Amino acid sequence: MIERTPLVNLLTHLVLVGGLLVLLLPVYVVVVAASHDLVAVNQVPMPLLPGHHLWENLAVAWQKGNFRNVMLTSVIVAGLVAAGKVGLSAISAYSIVYFDYRLRMVFFWIIFATLMLPLEVRIVPTYAVAANALEPFQALFDLSGLSVTLPRWNLLNSYSGLVLPLVATATGTFLYRQFFMTIPDELAEAAKMDGAGAFRFFKDVILPLSVTNMAALGTIMFVYAWNQYLWPLLVVTDQNYATASMELGRLVPSAYGEAPVWNTAMAGTLIVMAPPLAVVVVLQRWFVRGLVAVEK
Amino acid sequence: MQKRATFRNLWLASAFIAPQLLLVFVFFYWPTAQAAYWAVTLEPAFGGGNQFVGLENFRAVFADANYWASVGASLLFAVGCTAVAVGAALVLALFADRGLRGHRLYRFTFFLPYAVPAAAVGLTFRFIFSPDAGLLAGINHVVPGLWNPALDGNDAFVLVLLGQSWKMIGYNFVFLLAALQNLPRTTIEAAAMDGAGVLRRMWDLQVPLLTPTLFFLLMVNITDSFVDSFALIDVTTHGGPARATMLMVYKIYLDGFESKDYSLAAAQSMVLMALIIGLTVIQFRVVERRVHYR
Structure with missing residues (x-):
């Protein structure tokens, strides 16, 4: 549509x-x-142009926040999630879409x-x-009168503890279901006619078709897991399993203590926000697509 | 809602669904049931099993003025964040949708804040709004003591509100722009032929047509402000000063993990859960209706 609206165009650009x-x-600050x-x-007001100490501040923050371990943990956890x-x-x-039970x-x-x-x-x-992740089952056995004693399975301070509760959410299942519903029925009919079983159809037809969705979901989940704060804060007491986001909270004194060392604190912030x-930025297309699709 | 061609291999069907059902049972339904149980029982101070106390815990929660203060703060926070984040995103999306020069750059950058971890958002805003360094500290040189989020509840509230809104603007922008681009071009062009200017078309045509998306975003933003604000508060104000930013989630956390009062925390969890379930149900009813109209 071609219109001559110079004033509104100016307003558009300004906004x-x-x-x-x-x-x-x-982010610039x-x-x-x-x-x-x-x-x-x-200084007040703070300098408005970048200075020359970026690398040394990053190095100090990297050291102080123990970011070598912490970033590795975060990458592992976000990747696993x-x-x-x-x-x-x-x-x-x-299972929900392609089976009849x-x-x-x-x-x-x-x-x-x-x-x-x-x-x-439900924190x-x-x-x-x-x-003790097996406690629910133990309780069920106790209720039903069976005298089975399960071992304890402690998830605190472990990768399973950091990962499993985040994997359990429903968003992804919903996304795939929506997608599977749009796959034409003829595909499954043809596959059945050719004698393919359920697993074969899944492996050779559904999975290749889902690559786009997988990329979208994977991107979103990586960022989601990376940004988790409360859960790691609770399950991790052992410094070896600390994640980047929660470590950021420890890099600065609490709100009512003395003022933080702002330059290294901001360097730490930069380190933590850079990966997501x-x-x-790199996978923008997938991220936006997944975001819109998950919520539809 | 059902595929014409389905498989009958029940072994595979169960094997495929079992892992998720187990996870959901262990990490969602069991804890929820546990919370419900704790909410109606009390743990005796000197050991022994939990005693059933009916709605006593809820009564204790509702009788606490601090609780109502946190409910009030949460509601104000929800309304404020949603208004700022949805409003700003709407204006940006309407103008970006015009497709003038540079619109690709805007589409690319506007949603970036959503990828920033909430803890990093908190620290960033704490610096920008800190009373003795950062961007806003200049005010205190002109009028000493005018701005101090560590002492003044309103200042602290504004700080977290802006942080949360900043993060959500990008998210809302993505949805609004996608919805705008799905609107029928013909309707917009017809209005243009009738002599409706750009701004009039935005206000009288595009915004009304966006209502389903706006409503959806309203619900998502409110829920997110209830739930996702924890990290933001924890790295900025810790609920203070003088409980000014003590949102419901943060109070649950403090009561549960600092005061170790599981029953009280559980009762509050149940209330918050009911709120969120209510919001979700409303949202789905409306979304459902929209799907049928199409």
Whole structure:
């Protein structure tokens, strides 16, 4: 549509550039603050252009926050969550969509309803479960009068503890289900006619078709897991399993203590926000697609 | 809702669904049931099994003025964040949708804040709004003591509210832009032929057509402000000063893990859960209706 609207066009540009500045300002401030020495960063008003101390601040923050271990843990955890989620939701959605059994829809709703129970809400009892993941089954055995004694399975301070509760959410299953519903029925009919079984059809038809969805879901889950704060804070007491996000909280004194050493604190912030930002910048297409698809 | 061609291999079907069902049982339904149990029982101070106390815990929660203060703060926080984040994203999306020069750059950058970890957002905003360094400290040189989030509850509230909104603007923008691009071009062009200017078309045509998306975002933003604000609060204000930013989630955390009062925390969890379930149900009813209209 071609219109001559110079005034409105000017307004459009002003609004969009304004929005861009406001949205990028915080990130810019982090970079600037991370690149000055302590005296400069505490000046009022703060310097508006980056200084020359970025690398040494990053190095100090890297050392102070123990980021070598912490980043590694975060990469492992986020990677496991993404991979686990992509695999687990693919198979459970396949079971719900492509098989005909009576409990199909019941299972779907059981999984789907968990969207209403975010971790933050059931945080205390979930923590109790993490102390012994087999406790629910033990309790069920006790209730049913069977005298079975299960071993304890402590998830605190372990990768399983960091990963499993995040993998359990329903978003991915829902995404795959929506996608499977759009796959033409003829494909499954043809596969059956050719004598392919359920597993063969899954492996040779469904999986190759789902690559796009897997990339989208994987990207989102990586960022989601990386950004987790509350859960790692609870399950991890052993420094070997600390994740980057939770470590950030420890890098600065609490709100009412003395002022943080801002230049290294901001350098730490930069370190922690860089990986998810990089993932999103590189895989932007998948991220946006997945975001919109999950919520539809 | 059912495939025409399905498989009958029940072994595979069960093997494929079992892992997720087990995880969901252990990490969702069991803890929820546990919370419900704790909410109606009390643990005796000197050991022994939990005693059933009915709604006593809820009564204790509701009788606490601090609880109502945290409910009030949470609601104000939800309304404020949603208004700022959805409103700003709407304006940006409407203008970006015009496709003028540079719109690809905007599409690319506007949603980036959503990828930033909440803890990093918190620390960033704490620096920007700190009273003696950062961007806003200049005010205190002009009028000493005007701005101090560590002492003034309102200042602290504004700080966390802006942090949460900043993060959500990008998210809302993605959805609103996608919805705008799905609107029928013909309707917009017809309005243009009738002489409706750009701004009039935005206000009288595009915004009303966006209501389903706006409503969906309203619900998501409210839920997110209830739930996802924990990290933000924990690295900025710790619920203070003087409980000004003590949101419901943060209070549950403190009561549960600092005071070790599981029953009280569980009762509050149940209330918050009911709130979130209510919001989700409303959201799905509306989304469902929209799907049928298409």
